[in-house]
Amino acid sequence: MTLWVLALGLPLAVALLLMVATLVSGPRAGALRDTVCRAAWLATLPAATLTLTGGDEVVRLDWLLLGVSAHLDEVARPLLALTVVLYAVALAFVPRSGARRGPVLSGFLLVCFAASVGVVAAADVVTFYLAFTVMSFTGYALVLHDRTAGARRAARIYMVMTVLGESAVLAAMALVTADGGLVLADAPAAVAASERRDLIVALLLVGFGVKAGTAPLHVWLPLAHSAAPTPASAVLSGVMVKAGLVGWLRFLPLGQDASPGWGTTFVLLALLGGFLAVVAGLLQDNPKVILAYSTISQMGFLAVLVGVALAEPGLAHACVLAAVVYAVHHGVTKASLFLGVQVWSSERVPRWTTTTVLAVAGLSLAGAPFTSGYVAKYGAKEAVGDATFPAAGGAALADVLPWFGLGSTLLLARCAVVLWRRERKGEHSAPVRDGVWAASAVVAVVPVAWLAQRLDPPQAVPGWLSPGTLWAQSWPVLLGVALALAAARLARRRELDDSPLAHPRGDVVPPGDVVAVEERAALAVGRALRRAAARLGSVTGRVRTALAATPSPLPALSAVQARLGLWEASGAVLLFLAAAGLLLALTGGSSP
Amino acid sequence: MSALLLPALVLGPLAAGAVAAVVPRERGRVRAAVGLTTAALTALACAVVVGGVATAPGHEVRVALAGWEPPLGIVLRADAASAALLVLTTLVGVAVSVTVAVRDDAGGGPAFWPLWLGLWAALHGVYVTQDLFNAYVLLELVTVGAVSLVALGKGRSAGPALRYLFVAVVGSLLFLLAIALVYAEAGTLDMSAAAGRVAPGPLLTAALALTLVGMGAKMALFPLHSWLPVAHPAAPAAVSAVLSALVVKAALVVLWRFWVALAPAAGGAAHVLAVASGVAGSAAVLWGGLMALRQRRLKRIVAYSTVTQVGYLALVLPLMAPGGEAARAAWSGGLLLVVAHGLAKAAMFLAAGVLTAAYGSDHLEDLRGAMRHRPWVVAALGVAGVSLAGLPPTLGFAAKWQLLAAGVESGQWWWVAALLAGGLLTVGYTAVVLRAVSAPADAGEQAPEPPPAAVPTVQAAVPLALAVAAVVLSVLAGGLAGLVADTAPRGLA
Amino acid sequence: MTRLELLLALGCAVLVVGLVAHLLARDLVRRVVALNVASAGVMIVLLVLATRGTEPDPVAQALVLTGIVIMAAITGLALALVRRVEAPEDEEAP
């Protein structure tokens, strides 16, 4: 129990310390800030010990908020491990990432870390929503960190999308809790049983889709990841995006009764997102944007797994585990690629070591043999089994998945080309930290493979040397490399020098592609809202002035009073009343 | 003991008034001394009598003057209602006496004291007399006293005084005719004795109608109210307080006593007259309130406020008609309202007097800044306004509560609406006054300079004392209402 | 038409005439006169009531006597007020 409190409490405490230090100006505070920032990654250690030693009973803290509970099950533990590793590395990268106001960044990263641990390990709806919201809003702070015009725009879009996603999630959470799903363990059953099933699933799709970058809602991701400082974007892509996946795994009625309709929608969106992201990514020239598009397409891959789990209850459990493994793999690889960009452009590490590490990470992402990608993709293909798309007839998913590999290979090639052209101004470097980064990128395959075996039922692990699987996994990579080389030679031809297609500078399809349209739409909605409100105000104002303008009866009254006030007039009135009274005496007097 | 003191309440101040009249006009201080000692003694006597009424078995103290029981002799009887009125008259009387003693031009000169003491004696008489003709004579004494006091006012006060005299005497003549008709049928002049000897018929109904119109004229009930907004402001400050708080109530008390004694026997006709009184009352509430909103002079606003409150008091007749619980609530509510209005109105007029003395005029424009320089006087105006509007924690609220309960109990929604609307209008014109006296210190305007004339602090404190009494007395409301409720009249069913 | 009814009618007539004249007259002195006439009317009614028995009712007569004295006093006061209203020069006097 104390371990949990320490795991969450320590990062928050350090973050608070950093915040206070930044507020208090003065030399001593500055020094304190730097040392704490440099040692910030140590705050993740309690969480690390928790993942290793934590038992899987449900831990409750009743006095916190409406009763907080946490639980490490098969989905939570691996993702927790992933979170701890990535945040530790990212925090280590912050001191020399060249980002201004480092301590503030690590402060927010620590808060984000605590929230991510919460999201992964939450055992009831309230804790989950608490962690999810804190993570989303600290994400805003991360994206906004550099305070450049681009960062502000990206942050604003991120905030608008997050708020919309948040409200959808809030609605879903409320509906789930109302139908008895307070404890996450029995949430899927509650959702399946509730009569508002379709509404809940739709809300979950939209709510967590925003976070997981599913097709139409992905627009914020490329902008945010490129605007955020590199360690932040590493975490954004590596862990925070997975929160959407965790949300789906926890709440969607996987393994309950089949819902082919929703399954197909998920898969359709995933495929759409997966492939369009590749096209858009290729036309960019900023490596972080390309990697962001690669994240979108990989998340599409995960969405396919979720879709299949939804459509085929039988395959659900396998798909879930496959998704977890794939998520861990993608997290580690993508984070190391992002950090690689920082190492490439600002570290003094020799060029060839970074290229080899980046190459290994890239290949692993593409799913080349002997890499974690190889294990994860194979596991996923097995888990998908013979599910087809669309549910009834159509192509078997198993052989659609490899095309994702192709897409990511092309993207990575494009990223390599762009990265290569960047000049390096490496001034400073921290050898230990770079070593850890390199190790994590290269050695990733071992933990992923080990994880795949330990799951129950153990996930199918590809025979390392069996030629059949080797070829099945590597043909997309080889095809991708071939295509990339052809395109490179083609682009070198003179007449294509200034063609935007050959040397894209991110202007044909701006990062976030459809966001421009959505932004205009959002602004239009905002203006319309304000106009409506203003008109409402003016209408009520007009009604009030009309009411006030009604001629007051008072002048007429005082005129009558003046006339009535004369002696003769009031005398006449008195006589009239006396006469009326006496007449009444005559007539009414007799009645009883 | 209280039985012995009851006639002293009437004769004591009368004798003092006579003595004060003898004292030469130049020796104003001596007259003031006589006045103050009488005020003190009267207050003591009132306390004893009210105590007597509270403890007496039937809650009444009865004295047959000259030893002759009705129908021959005159009986003075103080019941719970008279006790309430005695309390009011004592409080306002002492306040007014102190005010004039401290600053004699508030009373309009040395001639104030004899007339005021005579008026005070007559008021006590009106509250306690059981004899019809005796009531007539007392009303005439009240009229003579009040008119002479009004005439003491500076500037053109003779005209309004004369008009007030004419209206009052006409009202009394109609009342005298009503007495004649009742005497013709009942053969006796004592109210309770006459109650048993009258039968529904043209004579009794005519008597009721004439009394209603006569007293309506004397207490300025709506269609016959035009003389009041002219007369009361013309009088000196202390006198207008006495007029609005007490003199108007004399006619009302006679009307209520006459109605309670004789109306039940009159059957259907009494209902029609009660409704007529209700209609006039409601009209008075609205008319008085609206006219008060339009006035630009403080004293005229307070005068029209009296017209409004008289309207409320006229509503008591129809509310008492159905009898039973409603009648009891209406009767106690009416009496609480009389006391509440008396205190609040006296406070308002005295405060208006102080401001007029300080600023030299009662035009609202001239009083700008009074809030800053005379905060306690403005506070008295405010608290009095709140009590008139019948808002808690004042006595007015207790009264309004009882009247509303009576109205709702007997299902007479028109009077309930009038009561509520009246409250709002009262707050309306109080707010107008408060806004006028608090100088809106916008950027442009310079801060208002202090009032030219100095006003003795005692005179400035008296209105606030009365206003606070209106609030504190709400605590006693329970006792008073309980006392009054169980001596309430049976209805006109 | 008995004597009582005739005289009562007379009293009422004098009263009403007096009142109407009083309430509608412009001139102040005529108003005072009308008021006295009206008062006389009521006194007639009262006295006629006194004659109903074999010998006259002393109480009613006492009432009338008191009424007359009061009316005299009021007339005195009224005329003094009339004088003040109509004497413009000392209007301005304090």
Place this chain on the structure above:
Amino acid sequence: MNPDAQVHESVLPVVMLLTSLVPGLVIFFLREDQVRLRTTLNMAGAVAKVALVAVLVPLVVAGQVQRAAFPWLPGVELVLTADTFSLFFAALSSLLWLVTTVYAIGYLEGAPHRSRFFGFFSLCVTATVGIALAGNLLTFLFFYEMLTLVTYPLVAHRGTRAALDGARTYLAYTLGGGVLVLLGVVWLTVLVGPVEFTAGGAAAVAELAAERPGTATAIGLVLLAGLGVKAAIFPLHRWLPVAMVAPAPVSALLHAVAVVKAGVYGIVRVVHDVFGLRVFADLGLLHVLAVAAGVTIVYGSLRALTQDDLKKRLAYSTVSQLSYVTLGAALLSPVATAGALTHIFHQGIMKITLFFCAGLFAEVLGLSKVSQLAGVARRMPLTAIAFTVAAFGMIGLPPLAGFVSKWPLALGGLDAGEPWVLAVLLTSTLLNAAYFLPVIHTLWVRPPEEGARWVTEPHRVRSIEAPASLLVPALITAALTLACGVFAGWDYSPWQIARIIAEGSYP
């Protein structure tokens, strides 16, 4: 009032009133320059009241109810009872009065008419605590109308023409409401005799509703309309934004806690402890109230969007947030009721923090418009943090108090079979975000305009950004917002006490 409580005749409720009445009356008579005496009196009163509440809370939660009754008119008496719900509201009022007194002392440094201000200020709290401790409808009405009277001079305190106009509108609306409540209370008391607040509704009123549903509905409507004015329900809310002319501490205490809460507290008392939820629902009034509240929630938030003046925006936000409580009270589910009661407390502390910060911005930098606030966080970080915490709370983000009351409201809505409630809450949350986040965005992110006076003028050398007496209260209430959210599980937290009270309404 929980049904099984033993009732003790005790003088404590009266002492509760006196702790603010006596200082108030004494302060009226103090001269302007007796600052120290006035401050000590004020603080003594405030601290005494909070101490009394602290003494009473454990007693009451244990089930002992303190009662003091005074005969007023035959058949009707003034009753003061300190049961759980009344203690709940009294605790809120006294706590925030203490904090606001400190703020007001700092805010009005050297201002004219302070004795008059603090006199009426104490009377206002006396009336509010009176409303909280009222045991029957009559006592409630008594203090309800007194509150209107004592707050009018506060709203008109500045004495400018605008202040007086605002105060006049305020008086017109609130008195109109007062008259309606008076009519309703008299009508009910006449038909059914004096009505005591009893958990689950007074039996006599239930009988009346059974025999004469028409009259009972009419009485219900009149009472709701009367209370609706102070609870700023849609058509009757116009006085709230207009009354923003009052100085900051007045807007903070009055329009965040005392006045508006009196209306909402009244509605909850009438719906739950006079008619009883079941009876109110059968009369069909519950639905009317819920719809009215829903409309107000959306309307308030919508109007808040367009207000550039910060205090006006906060005022419209109050209009909307208040109706959460009304909505919660109008839903047939214990969870919703608990949520509503908690929101009384939470909305109070959050809104008062926002008003404090608005006051700070106006007092220290002279900024009252949202557009002028660009980059102010650099100059006044602590105030900006307090504002941000409270704003996030208002939107309903989890760790803060706002979520703890908005979440049960959403659940209650679904539990009571009214899904549209969830939709209303969501739209309102979105609108809240739409009008609060831009302010936070402006505060923290936007660079200050070049011409801004406060930028050019040298930053006065002071250890912290604003006078302590202004800043500390704001920080305390912001911390409270956080604490009420995080420690919602604690036994004496507003959420737990609200749940205990809510159970009382479902016998």
Place this chain on the structure above:
Amino acid sequence: MSPASVLDVVLAAAVLAVALVAVLLPSRRGAVSAFLVLGVVLAVLWARLDAPDIALAEAALGSGVAGALLMDTLTADPARPGRRAGRTAVVVGLLAGAVALAALTVVVRAVPDEPSLLPAAVAEEIHGAGADHAVTAVLLNFRSLDTLLEAAVLVFAAAGAGALVRTPVRAPDPVPAPVTALARVLLPALVLLGTWLLLAGTSRPGGAFQAGAMFAGALVVAFVAGARFAASQGTAARAWTVAGVLAFVALAAGTAMLGQGWLVLDPRWAGAAVLTVETVLAVSIGVGLAQVFVANSEARRVPS
């Protein structure tokens, strides 16, 4: 009940006619003189209704003092023309008056013709009441409070009128000889008549009020004839005006403290008490009325 005799009809018609004339004459002078005639006719009517006391009082007070007051006002200049009220008010007033009169006459016909309880009661109790004449007994014993208050009305009316006087009072300028001669004759007669009326009151019609009126007349004549003391403005005069009321109150207080109760006149000394009170009352009424008359005339005098 005896049918209306011819005399009654004629007398009634006369009274009504004179009343109409008094109110309809447009000029002040006419109205006042008609009013004096009405006083005489009324005195005759009262005699016809066998109410001698009232006849005397009417003659002395009704037409006497009131008449003097009214005549005195005639010397003042006519009224200022005020704002004419609309004709509608007058027409409505007249119509309403007519209707009221008609209704009243019908209502009055319902008056029962048997006597009230009071005459019999008075007859029973008259023996120990201190005065044989019933009216005086009623006035000064049975309903003594009325009389006391009535005197008070007079006192305060005098005080009120007195307060209106602005200029110091002094005797009128030189008085023509015949006036003083006439005064020398009238004064003793009036005083003698007053004392007789006063003493007769106990057994025959007469009494304090009629005597008081006589004395007032005497004083007025003396004032007109230039006697300074008659101006009755000094402290002594005011003391006398008030003496009546004070004596009555003293009697009441005395009976309350020593006797059996307020104004309870023990038969043994009731007669003496009544007489003493009547005398003091008569003198004070005289001086009071004179004061009112002088105040009225002085109010007219232009301050030189």
